[in-house]
Amino acid sequence: MARRSTDTRAMIDRYRWWEMLAIYAGLCLFLFFMLAPFIEGFLVSLKPLAQLFSSPYSFWPENGSFKAYFTMWDTVPGFARYVINSFLISITSTVIVLLLVVPAAYAFARFDYKGMGLVLGGFLAVSMFSGAVLLIPLFRLMRSMGLLNTYFAMIIPGAAFLIPSAIWLLRTYMMRIPTELNEAAYMDGASQFYTFRRVILPIARPGIIVVAIVTFIGAYSQQFIFALTFNSKTEYMPLPIGLYAYFGKQEVIWNELMAASFVGIAPAMVLIFFLQRYLVGGLTAGAVKQ
Amino acid sequence: MGQLSLKTVIKTFGDIQVVKGVSLDVTEGEFVVFVGPSGCGKSTLLRMIAGLEHTSAGDIVIDGKRVNDLPPVKRGIAMVFQSYALYPHMSVYENIAFPLRVERAPEEVIRQKVNAAAAILHLETRLQQKPGQLSGGQRQRVAIGRAIVREPEIFLFDEPLSNLDAALRSDMRIELTRLHKQLGATMIYVTHDQVEAMTMADRIVVLNAGYIAQVGAPLELYHKPQNTFVAGFIGNPRMNFLPVTCTGVSDAGVEVDWQGSRRVIPVEPRAGIEGATLHLGIRPEHVTLERGDFALRLTPSVVEQLGQQTIGYAALPGREENFCFVLPGTRVIEDDKPLDVGFAAAECHLFDAEGQALPRRVDLAAMSVPPAL
Numbered sequence: 267m268a269r270r271s272t273d274t275r276a277m278i279d280r281y282r283w284w285e286m287l288a289i290y291a292g293l294c295l296f297l298f299f300m301l302a303p304f305i306e307g308f309l310v311s312l313k314p315l316a317q318l319f320s321s322p323y324s325f326w327p328e329n330g331s332f333k334a335y336f337t338m339w340d341t342v343p344g345f346a347r348y349v350i351n352s353f354l355i356s357i358t359s360t361v362i363v364l365l366l367v368v369p370a371a372y373a374f375a376r377f378d379y380k381g382m383g384l385v386l387g388g389f390l391a392v393s394m395f396s397g398a399v400l401l402i403p404l405f406r407l408m409r410s411m412g413l414l415n416t417y418f419a420m421i422i423p424g425a426a427f428l429i430p431s432a433i434w435l436l437r438t439y440m441m442r443i444p445t446e447l448n449e450a451a452y453m454d455g456a457s458q459f460y461t462f463r464r465v466i467l468p469i470a471r472p473g474i475i476v477v478a479i480v481t482f483i484g485a486y487s488q489q490f491i492f493a494l495t496f497n498s499k500t501e502y503m504p505l506p507i508g509l510y511a512y513f514g515k516q517e518v519i520w521n522e523l524m525a526a527s528f529v530g531i532a533p534a535m536v537l538i539f540f541l542q543r544y545l546v547g548g549l550t551a552g553a554v555k556q
Numbered sequence: 557m558g559q560l561s562l563k564t565v566i567k568t569f570g571d572i573q574v575v576k577g578v579s580l581d582v583t584e585g586e587f588v589v590f591v592g593p594s595g596c597g598k599s600t601l602l603r604m605i606a607g608l609e610h611t612s613a614g615d616i617v618i619d620g621k622r623v624n625d626l627p628p629v630k631r632g633i634a635m636v637f638q639s640y641a642l643y644p645h646m647s648v649y650e651n652i653a654f655p656l657r658v659e660r661a662p663e664e665v666i667r668q669k670v671n672a673a674a675a676i677l678h679l680e681t682r683l684q685q686k687p688g689q690l691s692g693g694q695r696q697r698v699a700i701g702r703a704i705v706r707e708p709e710i711f712l713f714d715e716p717l718s719n720l721d722a723a724l725r726s727d728m729r730i731e732l733t734r735l736h737k738q739l740g741a742t743m744i745y746v747t748h749d750q751v752e753a754m755t756m757a758d759r760i761v762v763l764n765a766g767y768i769a770q771v772g773a774p775l776e777l778y779h780k781p782q783n784t785f786v787a788g789f790i791g792n793p794r795m796n797f798l799p800v801t802c803t804g805v806s807d808a809g810v811e812v813d814w815q816g817s818r819r820v821i822p823v824e825p826r827a828g829i830e831g832a833t834l835h836l837g838i839r840p841e842h843v844t845l846e847r848g849d850f851a852l853r854l855t856p857s858v859v860e861q862l863g864q865q866t867i868g869y870a871a872l873p874g875r876e877e878n879f880c881f882v883l884p885g886t887r888v889i890e891d892d893k894p895l896d897v898g899f900a901a902a903e904c905h906l907f908d909a910e911g912q913a914l915p916r917r918v919d920l921a922a923m924s925v926p927p928a929l
Contacts, residue, residue: 446641449635449641452628453635454658455627455629456658460658464643469645
């Protein structure tokens with residue numbers, strides 16, 4: 267009698283035990299490199315401040331506690347505000363980017379016109395500059411427009427630098443939507459805007475969510491540099507600048523700083539986690555027969 | 557209503573002329589099939605009628621009105637696409653209702669029309685499903701449903717069955733013919749599949765390189781092709797062509813000489829072709845194992861057994877193309893062994909050096925059901 271295999275994986279996905287071991291070892295090594303700062307940061311947040319400067323340095327916290335997660339709110343009373351500011355800036359940037367990029371990407375994907383390649387190339391060139399290179403001209407621009415020390419000073423440049431890559435990303439996605447859907451809608455008497463709203467937007471939803479996630483992360487991570495340069499008002503500070511408040515005159519309260527970092531990024535992590543689940547749902551919807 | 561006229565319609569893309577002056581009249585309720593090899597302009601012609609492509613020159617007239625500059629919806633036409641072009645995020649119901657929603661029809665009217673279309677297409681139980689959950693044939697029916705609800709005078713089909721597997725294709729062919737009878741609308745259908753053309757069409761338009769090669773009823777194209785292109789395109793496997801010399805013209809037909817055998821082919825005589833080289837056409841299915849008016853010995857290099865018929869291919873000396881023959885039923889034929897075959901002069905087609913046919917004397921009326929008076 268022939269031996270029956272209970273393994274349901276495809277042949278191409280089957281590995282020997284030592285291959286599996288090597289794969290997981292590689293994964294662990296890679297993950298450790300990426301996560302080491304987070305691990306160390308989390309362990310620091312659990313340690314009492316005195317233990318941080320003890321010699322020899324102990325990696326694992328002795329009598330560790332979550333005390334820093336409670337005291338951090340008293341040390342910097344405006345901390346919650348900084349987190350909210352961060353969110354406000356990132357979400358507003360994302361909304362602005364989406365409002366501009368979704369119709370623009372559709373136009374770039376569907377319509378052919380003179381100079382389109384030049385404009386797209388221009389977008390690519392702009393996205394090669396980081397905001398830091400343009401800080402001084404931007405500062406003068408913000409000053410002459412009277413936008414310094416406002417939320418707009420952090421939102422507008424942030425959004426502007428995120429638009430090019432978002433257009434490229436979404437254009438590629440929208441080009442995959444068959445032109446025949448437009449033609450079919452046109453045959454049925456639908457206008458360009460009707461087709462865009464009722465046909466293209468719903469189908470492009472997974473792509474739009476990807477762009478929203480990328481833009482949100484981008485806005486969240488790049489707000490530091492704009493906040494540092496264009497804003498000096500404490501109440502408008504976003505999280506990365508707000509963390510500086512834990513740098514005292516005499517000493518840095520490391521454990522509370524680390525705790526604050528984790529508390530600060532937690533809402534963003536939760537948000538992205540849920541958006542990703544939503545993204546997978548969007549991708550499995552029935553598509554057109556190619 | 558549903559009468560369509562094309563008047564020397566031309567389409568150019570840049571410097572390339574794709575449709576080179578096509579004139580055609582389609583009467584109301586007719587099922588017309590555009591057929592031709594890829595790149596012959598059939599799809600472009602359909603898209604111009606649809607209003608998806610601009611017409612470079614010439615007029616498109618529907619019911620006496622020039623529609624060149626009208627958008628599709630004002631032409632009273634609906635189109636079914638090869639890829640179905642269903643909206644993947646909408647239910648079957650919403651897909652079919654889409655044209656009605658565009659024209660802001662009342663909810664009651666929409667429900668009634670969608671249900672009526674679903675009943676015609678046997679989609680009643682599928683209305684709440686998404687296109688992704690349907691089979692290819694069902695998706696195609698949804699696409700047709702979306703065309704039906706607009707109650708167009710002319711339906712356009714762009715290779716609607718080419719994404720389906722063979723069994724489903726023949727089912728859908730029957731279904732489309734039934735639908736045409738039921739709706740009585742004018743239908744224009746593009747395909748490269750001659751079986752679809754032969755079985756469904758009232759009239760077939762054969763296109764070649766941007767021109768109409770011939771327009772006619774399916775059997776007319778089969779029995780009286782006007783040129784070598786149509787003769788070779790209609791019929792599968794394609795017609796064999798043999799070079800012959802004209803030796804005489806009489807009332808009975810044209811006498812030709814092929815490798816020493818002289819026979820009279822019953823075609824309309826034409827003066828002044830004695831001595832000229834002509835092309836004799838014989839369809840593979842008309843070749844028999846008996847010695848007919850013409851006999852030839854050939855050595856089949858490949859023999860295909862289909863059970864229902866036996867197909868052989870043999871090289872003829874001095875000819876590039878294989879000579880093909882189709883014998884009914886299962887025959888024991890060895891490849892690479894000489895075989896004597898023949899064919900009757902009455903089954904032959906004759907073409908002049910330019911490829912134009914000398915019309916055959918075939919009574920087409922005897923082959924079709926007489927039209928009801």
